[in-house]
Amino acid sequence: MDKKVRVRIAPSPTGAIHVGLARSALYNYLFARKHGGTFILRIEDTDAARSTTESADAIIKGLGWLGITFDEGPYYQSRRMDIYKQYVDKLIKTGHAYHCYCTPERLAEERKKAEAEKRAWRYDKWCLHLTPDEKASFEAQGVKPAIRLLIPEGQTTFHDLIHGDITREHKDVDDFVAVRSNGIPTYNFVVVIDDYLMEMTHILRAVEHISNTFKQVLLYKAFGWDIPEFAHLPLILGEDKKKLSKRHGAMSLEEFRKLGYLPDAMVNFLALLGWSPGGDKEIMSRAELVDLFSIERINTSNAVFDMQKLEWMNGEYLRAPDTEKLLSAFQEWLQSQAITLPSECSADFLSKALPLIAERSRTLAEVYDSLFPYLSEDLVYDEKGVEKHFRKDPDAVKERLRLYRERLVALSEFNKETTEEALRQLIEELGIKAGLLIHPVRLAVTGRTVGPPLFDCLELLGRDRVLARLEVFGDYVEE
Numbered sequence: 001m002d003k004k005v006r007v008r009i010a011p012s013p014t015g016a017i018h019v020g021l022a023r024s025a026l027y028n029y030l031f032a033r034k035h036g037g038t039f040i041l042r043i044e045d046t047d048a049a050r051s052t053t054e055s056a057d058a059i060i061k062g063l064g065w066l067g068i069t070f071d072e073g074p075y076y077q078s079r080r081m082d083i084y085k086q087y088v089d090k091l092i093k094t095g096h097a098y099h100c101y102c103t104p105e106r107l108a109e110e111r112k113k114a115e116a117e118k119r120a121w122r123y124d125k126w127c128l129h130l131t132p133d134e135k136a137s138f139e140a141q142g143v144k145p146a147i148r149l150l151i152p153e154g155q156t157t158f159h160d161l162i163h164g165d166i167t168r169e170h171k172d173v174d175d176f177v178a179v180r181s182n183g184i185p186t187y188n189f190v191v192v193i194d195d196y197l198m199e200m201t202h203i204l205r206a207v208e209h210i211s212n213t214f215k216q217v218l219l220y221k222a223f224g225w226d227i228p229e230f231a232h233l234p235l236i237l238g239e240d241k242k243k244l245s246k247r248h249g250a251m252s253l254e255e256f257r258k259l260g261y262l263p264d265a266m267v268n269f270l271a272l273l274g275w276s277p278g279g280d281k282e283i284m285s286r287a288e289l290v291d292l293f294s295i296e297r298i299n300t301s302n303a304v305f306d307m308q309k310l311e312w313m314n315g316e317y318l319r320a321p322d323t324e325k326l327l328s329a330f331q332e333w334l335q336s337q338a339i340t341l342p343s344e345c346s347a348d349f350l351s352k353a354l355p356l357i358a359e360r361s362r363t364l365a366e367v368y369d370s371l372f373p374y375l376s377e378d379l380v381y382d383e384k385g386v387e388k389h390f391r392k393d394p395d396a397v398k399e400r401l402r403l404y405r406e407r408l409v410a411l412s413e414f415n416k417e418t419t420e421e422a423l424r425q426l427i428e429e430l431g432i433k434a435g436l437l438i439h440p441v442r443l444a445v446t447g448r449t450v451g452p453p454l455f456d457c458l459e460l461l462g463r464d465r466v467l468a469r470l471e472v473f474g475d476y477v478e479e
């Protein structure tokens with residue numbers, strides 16, 4: 001790469017940050033990092049009616065959560081209107097753009113006609129041929145013109161780094177509006193001005209923008225500017241192969257965060273939505289992603305958002321051996337969800353409990369849920385578990401729990417080894433299978449039928465709580 005790489009994302013701040021934008025951001029970020037380039041955030045907020053600062057802030061926050069850091073910006077297009085104005089004037093002077101006085105009514109009528117004749121609607125260049133007198137008369141009536149780019153005859157080809165050469169006949173490209181009659185410039189116009197002024201070398205963005213790219217390329221040509229490289233990223237579809245829906249991944253980053261997905265897992269997962277390093281390597285750190293990322297390996301075919309895969313991947317990250325990291329990710333999550341743990345829940349306890357619990361969880365929300373028996377005295381007993389492990393033979397179960405409790409009282413030390421030893425001895429004496437005691441004990445002390453190994457649970461809970469819970473269980477569930 002001869003020029004220093006400069007890339008950007010240019011989101012419109014009109015809603016929450018979604019998977020598609022997050023993926024575009026990630027690819028641009030990885031590409032910039034890989035080539036020692038610069039990654040820019042530009043907020044495309046010229047549409048004042050739809051843009052909000054909350055949304056712009058949410059985009060910045062979402063990228064921050066993912067650890068996708070930008071080097072320049074955020075630039076706000078709404079603060080650059082004076083710059084755009086100068087370039088409009090230039091286009092008019094050079095004859096590449098013209099004033100259009102057409103009323104919305106006229107345009108709507110033309111569009112209707114086109115529809116009736118089953119042809120695609122293109123602006124008919126009506127205002128291109130206005131005489132000076134006609135123009136003067138519109139001006140005298142106070143009609144504010146829009147400004148359209150004059151698309152010459154011919155065809156345009158641009159080279160896409162993912163899709164190869166793409167050609168379009170100019171008769172299929174509209175003399176698009178660069179500045180609306182209210183003076184607000186349009187996306188296709190300002191995007192080119194800014195990409196040029198900000199010296200973008202590569203434009204990596206969603207495939208939906210290919211038809212816009214022709215308009216933009218023609219604008220670069222009108223100005224006589226160099227055209228950046230384009231790479232249009234594949235669509236992201238739901239598992240049903242349709243547009244992403246709520247059930248299939250069309251959630252905001254904030255929602256994924258709330259469900260307890262880890263930023264590292266999310267980044268890893270997003271990276272594979274349309275790209276792969278080759279082979280079957282799937283779990284990759286950020287450093288590996290930067291190292292392996294290349295535009296050549298971006299797919300042309302649609303990506304499918306596979307929720308199960310995300311869950312699996314998040315589980316893999318939760319199980320990673322770094323307890324320190326897990327602890328801070330969990331605490332960060334609690335904070336983001338405004339959850340405070342009881343004060344007696346120490347970092348020391350969490351460092352012991354989290355790895356055990358994470359082993360069986362897919363998300364931080366599940367981790368939190370599994371912590372419940374250790375944080376609260378208000379156990380809720382799993383109904384099916386009670387049916388299966390207690391009600392079939394309540395008197396025998398109660399008696400076994402009473403005996404085990406006695407053994408636990410007598411232990412000189414209370415930990416996972418001693419509690420296990422005590423249980424093994426007791427079942428041998430009683431001549432019963434281990435499950436006949438293990439299942440009811442788990443149910444009695446955690447309220448649940450699944451969780452970390454029982455004796456780890458007992459140690460985590462501590463003797464007092466275990467004894468208390470064993471004592472009340474039978475009477476409690478019998479009521």
Ligand code: GLU
Pocket residue numbers: 009010011012044187191204205206209
């Ligand atoms: N504002 C456009 C969008 O959010 C930017 C597209 C582009 O990257 O040029 O889709």
Ligand code: ZN
Pocket residue numbers: 099100101102125126127128
């Ligand atoms: Zn017109």
